[in-house]
Amino acid sequence: MHPTARRWHLLTAGVAIVALLLQLVLIVAGVAVLNEAEVPGLGIRLGRFLSYFTIQSNALVALTAVQLARNPQQDGHGWRVARLCAIAGITVTGLVHFVLLRPLLHLEGWNWAADKLLHMVVPVLAVAGWGLFGPRPRITARTVGWALLWPIVWLGWTLMIGATTGWYPYPFLDVADKGVGSVGAACLGVTTLFLVVFAALATLDRRLDQTS
Template sequence: MIDTIRSAKTKRLAIAALAVVGWVALMLRYLILVTVVSPELVSPEVLVRYVSFFAVQVNFLAALVLTAFAFKAGRDEWLVHPFVRSAIAVYAAAVLAIYLPALPALLALSGVQFWADLLLRYLMPSGYLLFWLFLVRKAGLRWYDPLLWLIYPLFYLAFVVIRGKMSGFYPYPFIDVGALGYSRALLNAGGIMVICVGLGALAVLIGRLSAK
């Protein structure tokens, strides 16, 4: 019994540490955006651009869920429900899929920007996926859940395209309508959606196999 309690406490401490890494990564990325990338912009515009990055949003959700896991005991809260945790795992995997081709460029960076990008785009998504794989209860996931998980990325893309049309700012070059045109940008976005559905189906399969 004592060993079980100690094991549970160790797990919560480890998850709490990962949550802290996530909050630190988010803070570093915001400070870099304010002081290095866009120091000429007024504060509200910097904040909007900051939250326009999918990786930032996913890291925020992941840090929130990890914090809830570390400090909340209830199993019925929405933050600790398998559907929510698994959705964020799919989004974290999508972040890795998007940024892995850019890894050589990241290795050319140095200082705070290197660590911020490494934590935000690679280590935190990987850490969350390990958390989901080994510690998250996955029973109850349904085969149509990947389609429901797609709602959030679709809203995100709609927001980015509409705001980009008004402001001229697009967080990612592959959805830059101004540079690519609508047909090419929408084709790229469709490819990302297909990847998300595929990752979601894989998550449901893993969940069903682990439940057995």
């Protein structure tokens, strides 16, 4: 199994890195600024690039997949948290994009390619690789508790930055446009989705280990 697992994880890491680099090139070139009327400065564009949950989740997938390509049985507490963050985060990224964001986007050319890689191809590769090759068991209640800190901190930081600058990475978090009630409902919905994904992954982690 190890040679196949190594190749799969290497493929996943490669696609994630290509997707991130392509999106970064588009950001630097100033041709991927979403619906901005004016292109902001490079420093602001780079800061916003790093602020997207999509970018962070894809980066985590790339980092953990590279390590798994080297050692498919990688373990350790910090590793378990990072790997769970990567798989849960990329799962939520794909689901939220498909349900909430995809209908709002009208992309072409390389912007379209980067969007599909980040939001569809990498999630499928990462989740399929986890399901097929693990490693498992790796998910405990303690791991879930630590992993949940990342989306909570990201959400709090994003809302604080949005309140001070008026910029939000995702339309459903824009308090000025959507209102406090709508944003609160969206935050509750995404948090619930994370909890469901964590629970599903933990259950599958145990069951797949028993059948392997």
